[in-house]
Amino acid sequence: MEKEYIFKSKGKSFVKIKDDKISIIKKGIIYAVNQGFKGEKTLFIKDISAIQVKKSGLLIGYLQFSLKGGYESKGGVMDATKDENTILIGNKKDYLQALEIKEYVENFISNSSSTPSIKSLPEQIKEYKSLLDEGIITEDEYNVKKADLLSK
Structure with missing residues (x-):
C-alpha cells in the first residue's frame, strides 16, 4: 500500500504510508516552536507498540504513535504538541484520516506478528x-x- 495524508490543523502534517513504513513531515509555526525544523521522520510499523487517536473537542485532537523502547508522552494535548511522534488533528477529515491510519497499522501488526508456537x-x-x-x-x-x- 502507498497512500499520502495531509493534516491541516495548527500547522500542516504530511503522512505517507508505504508498505511497512510511515513517513511524517511537519510544517507550520506550532511545530517549529515546539519541535524545531526536524525534516522527515520515518517510523517502521514493526516498531510501533501502540497507536492512539484522540478526537478533537474543546481541545485539539491527535494521532500518537508509541514506539517499542521509546518514551510515551502521557500529558495530553500539551505534550502532544511537543511529541515528534504525534500529529495534531482538528477537524472531521483529519480525524477520519487518523482512524484509517490506525486501522492500517493495527492490521499490519496483527498480520505480521503471528509467530509459530514452540512445542514442548x-x-x-x-x-x-x-x-x-x-x-x-x-x-x-x-x-x-x-x-x-x-x-x-
Whole structure:
C-alpha cells in the first residue's frame, strides 16, 4: 500500500504510508516552536507498540504513535504538541484520516506478528510417534529423532 495524508490543523502534517513504513513531515509555526525544523521522520510499523487517536473537542485532537523502547508522552494535548511522534488533528477529515491510519497499522501488526508456537519436548516426541504409528517414518528414523530431541 502507498497512500499520502495531509493534516491541516495548527500547522500542516504530511503522512505517507508505504508498505511497512510511515513517513511524517511537519510544517507550520506550532511545530517549529515546539519541535524545531526536524525534516522527515520515518517510523517502521514493526516498531510501533501502540497507536492512539484522540478526537478533537474543546481541545485539539491527535494521532500518537508509541514506539517499542521509546518514551510515551502521557500529558495530553500539551505534550502532544511537543511529541515528534504525534500529529495534531482538528477537524472531521483529519480525524477520519487518523482512524484509517490506525486501522492500517493495527492490521499490519496483527498480520505480521503471528509467530509459530514452540512445542514442548513431549509434544514433539508424540508427533514423531504418531508419524511412526502411521507408517510415515521408520522405527529407526523415530529413534534417531527421539534421541536427538532428548539430547538437547
